[in-house]
Amino acid sequence: MDDLLAGDFYGFQGLLTEREDAAVRALRDYLEAEVRPLADDFWARAEFPVQVARPLGGLGVLGTLWEETRAFPGSAVYRGWLMLELSRVDAGVGAFVGISSGLVMGALGVGGSAEQRAEWLPRLATGELVGAFGLTEPLSGSDSARGLRTTAERTADGWVLNGAKRWIGNATFADVTVIWAKDVADGQVKGFLVEKGTPGFAATRIENKVSLRSVQNADITLNDVVIPEARRLQRIDSFRDVATILRLTRADVAWQAIGVAIGAYEAAVRYAGSGSSSGSRSGRTSSCRTSSSGAWATSPRASPCACACRSCTTRAPSATSTRRSRRPTRRRACARRSAGLARCSAATASCSSTASRGSSPTPRPSTPTRAPGR
Numbered sequence: 132m133d134d135l136l137a138g139d140f141y142g143f144q145g146l147l148t149e150r151e152d153a154a155v156r157a158l159r160d161y162l163e164a165e166v167r168p169l170a171d172d173f174w175a176r177a178e179f180p181v182q183v184a185r186p187l188g189g190l191g192v193l194g195t196l197w198e199e200t201r202a203f204p205g206s207a208v209y210r211g212w213l214m215l216e217l218s219r220v221d222a223g224v225g226a227f228v229g230i231s232s233g234l235v236m237g238a239l240g241v242g243g244s245a246e247q248r249a250e251w252l253p254r255l256a257t258g259e260l261v262g263a264f265g266l267t268e269p270l271s272g273s274d275s276a277r278g279l280r281t282t283a284e285r286t287a288d289g290w291v292l293n294g295a296k297r298w299i300g301n302a303t304f305a306d307v308t309v310i311w312a313k314d315v316a317d318g319q320v321k322g323f324l325v326e327k328g329t330p331g332f333a334a335t336r337i338e339n340k341v342s343l344r345s346v347q348n349a350d351i352t353l354n355d356v357v358i359p360e361a362r363r364l365q366r367i368d369s370f371r372d373v374a375t376i377l378r379l380t381r382a383d384v385a386w387q388a389i390g391v392a393i394g395a396y397e398a399a400v401r402y403a404g405s406g407s408s409s410g411s412r413s414g415r416t417s418s419c420r421t422s423s424s425g426a427w428a429t430s431p432r433a434s435p436c437a438c439a440c441r442s443c444t445t446r447a448p449s450a451t452s453t454r455r456s457r458r459p460t461r462r463r464a465c466a467r468r469s470a471g472l473a474r475c476s477a478a479t480a481s482c483s484s485t486a487s488r489g490s491s492p493t494p495r496p497s498t499p500t501r502a503p504g505r
């Protein structure tokens with residue numbers, strides 16, 4: 132089997148099962164054929180190629196964590212590797228999946244009732260529907276546990292939402308946006324499924340972004356938005372549940388960063404070896420050295436961190452799911468990987484402290500059980 136990455140010094144590929152390896156290669160083939168040719172143009176126009184949603188659904192990339200939507204019960208490393216592949220070609224497409232699949236399907240998986248899961252998860256998984264996740268506000272970002280100003284008021288008809296959200300990815304075109312708001316009665320954060328076109332809900336694109344240009348970030352306003360009780364996430368009781376959802380996606384962000392670094396490194400190597408008309412090959416090589424060495428230095432060292440983080444935010448990769456027995460040359464790589472993991476212990480300390488709290492607060496994502504910790 133060919134190596135997936137030139138810089139996989141710790142042999143993480145050896146942790147993928149044959150089926151996972153094949154699924155990663157199928158995704159890579161699609162991305163190279165259909166997304167890479169579009170990516171620069173969409174980046175320049177600051178638009179998102181919405182046509183990727185259904186093919187990504189068909190490739191099993193959306194909803195990999197949930198029993199009713201995953202193609203097969205893949206490992207944590209496999210799920211992370213998918214994010215790596217997406218971001219290696221286009222960080223915007225990686226962010227799209229991180230939001231619609233990771234955060235929105237995460238909100239439904241953790242906080243939705245059985246009926247809500249059945250109604251929304253399958254259509255989000257095929258890419259028929261796209262989701263957005265509205266937590267951040269103009270005056271509240273990393274302090275959203277306490278700082279949310281958007282309100283939810285219980286009425287005879289359901290709930291009335293008022294407030295504003297900012298930076299909400301996918302929101303300009305999403306079919307459903309999860310809005311997090313504070314219940315004026317008990318002060319607790321609750322989640323609401325707000326469908327496109329709901330009166331009082333408006334999403335306006337934030338212009339002139341420098342990074343992640345293809346991601347459609349929006350300012351959202353909510354003016355007396357009426358939501359029925361059936362659209363309130365039934366298993367969300369407080370911000371603690373929101374934190375559970377965010378924790379499920381944290382390692383994906385690390386894998387995305389690794390994918391971007393690897394993509395940058397590969398592009399630099401391609402450029403250095405190409406016969407472009409400007410500058411000598413040695414000149415190009417030298418000019419690329421600084422940027423590529425940064426990416427090169429980052430990606431193999433970061434991978435163990437993402438793996439470790441992934442393991443504690445979901446579950447550790449099962450020994451039986453590895454291909455080490457079929458790939459004896461990977462044994463040394465595994466030893467190096469362990470050394471890498473040890474070096475990353477400081478970086479993953481926060482994850483480890485989460486994992487070491489005995490009975491894990493992380494839900495078993497494949498089961499439609501109530502989110503733990505309550």
Ligand SMILES: Cc1cc2nc3c(=O)[nH]c(=O)nc-3n(C[C@H](O)[C@H](O)[C@H](O)COP(=O)(O)OP(=O)(O)OC[C@H]3O[C@@H](n4cnc5c(N)ncnc54)[C@H](O)[C@@H]3O)c2cc1C
Pocket residue numbers: 230263264265266267271272273274297298299300301342343346348
């Ligand atoms: C491209 C993009 C996409 C996004 N997509 C979404 C989305 O889909 N949904 C969504 O809800 N949000 C989204 N966001 C918002 C993102 O989650 C927030 O930017 C993030 O939560 C940080 O909030 P903030 O920008 O208000 O920064 P702040 O909270 O103001 O933080 C700014 C800096 O101050 C530091 N800081 C803050 N408080 C403290 C403290 N008490 N002590 C020490 N340091 C502190 C932070 O670490 C950070 O470095 C997106 C943002 C971007 C840029």
